[in-house]
Amino acid sequence: MSEQTPLRIGVVGFGYWGPNLVRNVHKLADSDLVSVCDAAPANLAKFSSAYPDVPVCASLDEMLATHEVDAVVVATSAPSHHAVARAVLEAGKHCFVEKPLTLTSEDAADLVKLADERDLILMVGHLMVYHSAVNHIKDVIDSGELGDVMYLYAQRLNLGKVRTEENAFWSLAPHDVSIVNYLLGEAPESVSATGAAYLNPGVEDTVFANLHFASGRMANIHVSWLDPHKTRKFTIVGTKKMLVFDDMEATEKIWIYDKGVGAPADALGYREDLTLRFGDITVPYIKMAEPLSLEVQHFIDCCRSGERPRSSGRDGLEVVRVLEAVSESIAAGGAPVATALEVS
Structure with a gap:
């Protein structure tokens, strides 16, 4: 063509x-x-x-x-x-x-x-893996500025829209699962989740899900349509710095915190000499596009x-498997569920 x-x-x-x-x-x-x-x-x-x-x-x-x-x-x-x-x-x-x-x-x-x-x-x-701010975060992670990512957590909350066909995780979390997989460059190997159906029996309107990765990293995703505030926020904790992405902010969507916990170079014993470190806060300019x-x-x-x-399509498959596994874990009272999949 x-x-x-x-x-x-x-x-x-x-x-x-x-x-x-x-x-x-x-x-x-x-x-x-x-x-x-x-x-x-x-x-x-x-x-x-x-x-x-x-x-x-x-x-x-x-x-x-x-x-x-x-x-x-x-x-x-x-x-x-x-x-x-x-x-x-x-x-x-x-x-x-x-x-x-x-x-x-x-x-x-x-x-x-x-x-x-x-x-x-x-x-x-x-859609969110084409968001200008998300791709800036991807560049920050890949550059090593945050150090090694240890864990991250996401919140996607609102009051409504209440659905009756699918639970809050299937409705809201595909965005967050796709972002997590994209930023970390890997799909989780297992998930564990709990949820509650306060409004409609059998349809969870609030879900807390933990995603566990082979690299040792962990992600938590909290979704709800029964919350007083509209929240679209990501927090990423690295060994060097920490990053917060707030998509509800009009312009200052990303805040990078030069904070962490570590040991001085002359530490005698790591556990005994752990110290808190506080540095500058950076708010990068992001040129946004639709x-x-x-x-x-x-x-x-x-x-x-x-x-x-x-x-x-394979990325889409990985997200669907996480959605399935979260539903399976909720039904099993929060028991871990493997997300391994194969395309024969």
């Missing part, structure tokens, strides 16, 4: 998140929005009023039969992701799927295997180059 030729993209789903994806596909010079399909006539009418020159279809089959597309963006409800994405890949088209990739690791592994067999790009909408625009552009670039996406 010529680099000068816009990537021909079809979008499936114009409900909750579809309009945002459509807006970015439509505005980017490297892409050509060929068609949008949705089973709901009201959604198609809404789309046509905003984009009258773009054809609409009532189904994916109709789109694939009547339009030449190179790639398809799937923005349907999560239970349909596996079937829709599989049909896209079987048709020989690159595929972008909103998070979560699927609702089971078995289905996710099936899509990863199929994409690999067909030499197609399969990418998942893990994460979704960066994400869609990355998908286009990967479709052209064949490069593995930053949020590949």
Whole structure:
């Protein structure tokens, strides 16, 4: 495919998140929005009023039969992701799927295997790994400025929106799990979690999950839609410095603390000579860009180059396995659950 030729993209789903994806596909010079399909006539009418020159279809089959597309963006409800994405890949088209990739690791592994067999790009909408601040944090960690990361914890809290189909971890934590895996460069080997269903029986509205990594590092994720404050915060503790990322801040999103615990060079015994260290606080300037625009552009670039996406299908599979394992651990009263997986 010529680099000068816009990537021909079809979008499936114009409900909750579809309009945002459509807006970015439509505005980017490297892409050509060929068609949008949705089973709901009201959604198609809404789309046509905003984009009258773009054809609409009532189904994916109709789109694939009547339009030449190179790639398809799937923005349907999560239970349909596996079937829709599989049909896209079987048709020989690159595929972008909103998070979560699927609702089971078995289905996710099936899509990863199929994409690999067909030499197609399969990418998942893990939006936060395209966030300018998150990528700045990745650079800080990789540079060694924080030292060795020992542990981190994330809080994603709010009062509402209360859901009844999936628990708070499935609803909110895919963002945080994808960030943790991306920043640490590894997926957890086991998880343990507890949760409580205060509002709807069987649907946990508050979850505390611990992720354990082969490297010895640990992450804690707390999610809730039953909290008085809207919180989107990450804290990373390293052997040299500590970092706090607060996504609710308009500009000063990252604070780096030159603080730690250690022993002086002439210490006689490490345990006896541990001291607290307090240094400067740095607030770096982050040039922000819309994460979704960066994400869609990355998908286009990967479709052209064949490069593995930053949020590949395998990354999506790893996140789904963590979500599954957290649910299993909650059901088992907090017992550790292994997250090992294989794509045969």
